[in-house]
Amino acid sequence: MHITTYATAERAAQAAARLVLTRLAAQPALVLGLPTGNTPIPLYRALVRAHRQGRADFSRATTFNLDEFVGVGRGDAGSYRTFMTTHLFAQVNLPTRRAHVLDGCAPDWRAEVARYEALITRAGGLDLVILGIGRNGHLGFNEPAPTLHARSHRVTLRPDTRRANAALFDGRWRNVPTQALSMGIATILSAREVVLVATGASKARILARALLGPVTTRVPASLLQAHPNVSIVVDRDAAGNL
């Protein structure tokens, strides 16, 4: 596991963007796993900037987002599909048909998660997954629990996770859906390369537990310790307890 600390969140985002751009240049048909949240916004900004400058071609890439709220449609303001359209998909030349996000409004969620897993398999698996980390240690929406789901599944969100997403729902955490669909932990860990981006002092405690503490499903991000190819990209604030 390589941990690299940068002076600011912006520098960390630029470093993560450079890594994505390097992999994309080497392998134009890259299969990427992508996160939502506040952390990746500057990373997506850097990728969009690179695309506008002719340094990033997404025309052959495929992306799979980590998660989506149940009951929130692709056009809804609070959906992660909308987040991705705003911050990345509409701003680069990634074909819409290869920009995959779980459908939180699918009538049969079991069929939806099975479809998603099949799509990832058909794409040849994830080459590179970019992750954020929840303050409770979640990866995607794999919340801390006595056991975790290996493959994509439906999950009940914890109140702290709903609070962290309140901004997407008029600042009201009670408006944040109680359920979500998430890529499974084994699907995430089957990526050939993993990059975890963490910025800000609010991540310092959980980052230290995840990277230095015991491997436990109570801190899902601690399972990254078992992955052979992980880079941790952090700013100084998030690295405070390492």
Ligand code: PGA
């Ligand atoms: P954040 O979310 O980037 O908004 O802190 C990270 C996460 O919950 O994975």
